[in-house]
Amino acid sequence: MTTSNTESQEVRASSNFLRDIIAEDVRTKKFGDAVIQTRFPPEPNGYLHIGHAKAIVLDFGLADEFGGKTNLRFDDTNPEKEETEYVESIQADVRWLGFEWEKLRYASDYFGQLYEWALALIKAGKAYVDDLTAEEIRQYRGTLTEPGRDSPYRNRAIEENLDLFTRMKAGEFPDGSRVLRAKIDMASPNLNLRDPVMYRILHAAHHRTGDAWCIYPMYDFAHGQSDSIERVTHSMCTLEFADHQPLYRWYIEQLGIFPSVQIEFDRLNLTYTLLSKRKLLQLVEEGHVRGWDDPRMPTLSGIRRRGFTPEAIRAFVASVGATRTNGIVDIEMLEHFQRDDLNRRAARAMAVLRPLKLVIDNYPEGQEETVAVLNNPEDLSEGTRLVPFSRELWIEQDDFRETPPPKYYRLSPGREVRLRNAYFVTAQSVVRDAAGNVVEVHCTYDPKSRGGNSPDGRKVKSTIHWVSKAHALSAEVRLYEKLFSKPDPGDVEEGKTFLDNLNPNSLEVVSEAKLEPSLGSAQPGERFQFERVGYFCVDPDSTPGKLVFNRTLALKDSWAKIEKKAGG
RNA sequence: UGGGCGAUCGUUCAAUGGUAGGACAAUGCCCUUUGGAGGCAUUUAUCCAGGUUCGAAUCCUGGUCGCCCAGCCA
Numbered sequence: 001m002t003t004s005n006t007e008s009q010e011v012r013a014s015s016n017f018l019r020d021i022i023a024e025d026v027r028t029k030k031f032g033d034a035v036i037q038t039r040f041p042p043e044p045n046g047y048l049h050i051g052h053a054k055a056i057v058l059d060f061g062l063a064d065e066f067g068g069k070t071n072l073r074f075d076d077t078n079p080e081k082e083e084t085e086y087v088e089s090i091q092a093d094v095r096w097l098g099f100e101w102e103k104l105r106y107a108s109d110y111f112g113q114l115y116e117w118a119l120a121l122i123k124a125g126k127a128y129v130d131d132l133t134a135e136e137i138r139q140y141r142g143t144l145t146e147p148g149r150d151s152p153y154r155n156r157a158i159e160e161n162l163d164l165f166t167r168m169k170a171g172e173f174p175d176g177s178r179v180l181r182a183k184i185d186m187a188s189p190n191l192n193l194r195d196p197v198m199y200r201i202l203h204a205a206h207h208r209t210g211d212a213w214c215i216y217p218m219y220d221f222a223h224g225q226s227d228s229i230e231r232v233t234h235s236m237c238t239l240e241f242a243d244h245q246p247l248y249r250w251y252i253e254q255l256g257i258f259p260s261v262q263i264e265f266d267r268l269n270l271t272y273t274l275l276s277k278r279k280l281l282q283l284v285e286e287g288h289v290r291g292w293d294d295p296r297m298p299t300l301s302g303i304r305r306r307g308f309t310p311e312a313i314r315a316f317v318a319s320v321g322a323t324r325t326n327g328i329v330d331i332e333m334l335e336h337f338q339r340d341d342l343n344r345r346a347a348r349a350m351a352v353l354r355p356l357k358l359v360i361d362n363y364p365e366g367q368e369e370t371v372a373v374l375n376n377p378e379d380l381s382e383g384t385r386l387v388p389f390s391r392e393l394w395i396e397q398d399d400f401r402e403t404p405p406p407k408y409y410r411l412s413p414g415r416e417v418r419l420r421n422a423y424f425v426t427a428q429s430v431v432r433d434a435a436g437n438v439v440e441v442h443c444t445y446d447p448k449s450r451g452g453n454s455p456d457g458r459k460v461k462s463t464i465h466w467v468s469k470a471h472a473l474s475a476e477v478r479l480y481e482k483l484f485s486k487p488d489p490g491d492v493e494e495g496k497t498f499l500d501n502l503n504p505n506s507l508e509v510v511s512e513a514k515l516e517p518s519l520g521s522a523q524p525g526e527r528f529q530f531e532r533v534g535y536f537c538v539d540p541d542s543t544p545g546k547l548v549f550n551r552t553l554a555l556k557d558s559w560a561k562i563e564k565k566a567g568g
Numbered sequence: 569u570g571g572g573c574g575a576u577c578g579u580u581c582a583a584u585g586g587u588a589g590g591a592c593a594a595u596g597c598c599c600u601u602u603g604g605a606g607g608c609a610u611u612u613a614u615c616c617a618g619g620u621u622c623g624a625a626u627c628c629u630g631g632u633c634g635c636c637c638a639g640c641c642a
Contacts, residue, residue, distance in 0.1 A: 045641090078641060138638075144569085145570045189572090190572075191570095194638085240636055243572060330592065332592060333591080344605095421601070555602075556604065557604090560603090
């Protein structure tokens, strides 16, 4: 899956219990000569998010490590929630992450087989049609501490069950009027074994099978058998399904089919991030974000648009690993892997987000020149480019202080700094607007410092970036902060909701950023490091005349830390 | 209060009866034509109580704490 080249850059996958189990099963030939087979089984009822990336990397990555195969299987047993739109976005997201499935399957491919198996269970006296209402079934189920009671329909004759179930399938009964149940144990301490529902009546159009069916299997009656049909050896899922494992095994054993084994691992949780489909849907529907692919969303389509890379996500997930303990990973960890990846690969460019005019008084009026600039100091093979320089420049407002605080090394009156790749300049005076704000800084330059070094060996403490005013391109730049202001967005006081934890400053639009002209040819999806500012990528909203950039992540800002500490 | 699962630096993952280690974060220093990157250093952990053992994070017993389960969702 990965070349040896990128592999050395990705985090060495440390051992984890899933890998250990598979390695042991291979060693003992638990599945004979069968290849390791896994599957990634999303329900197509929403967009994939960073949490799914963990499952994808585990399912595909582990199979690949052992020379096995992975299927993409849509768990589409509930027609009321599922849509083709999601089927498509999920495939795109899996591919984007860098994985290709062996077979594309749907649980709905197996509806016929599942129905036959249900019939077999009825004939074996292991399943029955129940006429109780949903509410009655709930009451008969008992509670966590009290056993359930048998349904009055539990001991129906096999012939009657067969007749009723056949007629359920034929559409003779309305939704909710009857269900097919497995006859297991109403007193089991595991509620999943208290005669679980196998089939329910749903007169709903299915995104693939249309009106062919009006009874649909429950997750439990579909998942294990689907695994078995596909000869899945290791069926990895998240911890909350652990209680379902006895039922998973029960169906497989009763049916005498290929013994797929379920193994559970912990879900991924991130600070400042919500991964609940329901809540993400609410953010989209109520317009708190601009859509499923809003760059602030934790969806794969969102973080892709934001500029995150599949390489970084894979490395992150590998580093986080898999265990059976549920925790919460610092979002900084994800950000670290993303910066690490982009630092090595992103082309550099100069861009000024909040422009302040800098005039070089002793630079000849009308003169211009070009300076050679490294495209990526981390990768010299990326070469250089020419950037125009002239008498009037844009610099960052943050890079000038009329009265510099302690430890501030950037431009201030009388202080000399380096213009990146160009000249040393010394600030001389300022021009103010009516309100007294500095709107222009005048400086002088040292012509002998071309390229950024003075022949007399004189040092400057700071280097700032710039864009030639006459050559600058304007662009819209969207700056993102965390979507939520609390590490745990679900932590809410009485009477409040997670929406109250939304960060009101999660999006800031800079409409007139100034860019060096080489950026004019940037295409949507292209990623850059704007030197000293952060990592940015071109948003698909860009048009030929107007570029739009998303800030993927800011660069680490140690000055901000110093300033914050000094300011209390 | 039934059942299942779990507990190691602030966070995360290792250590599979034999020196508790890595990454993130934090702090300090060095270096730097990005206050980026890089380098060096430092701080902090085996839930508790017993037991087995020459030796326990690891095995056993008992506690404690946390998560999951009472959909005709997945």
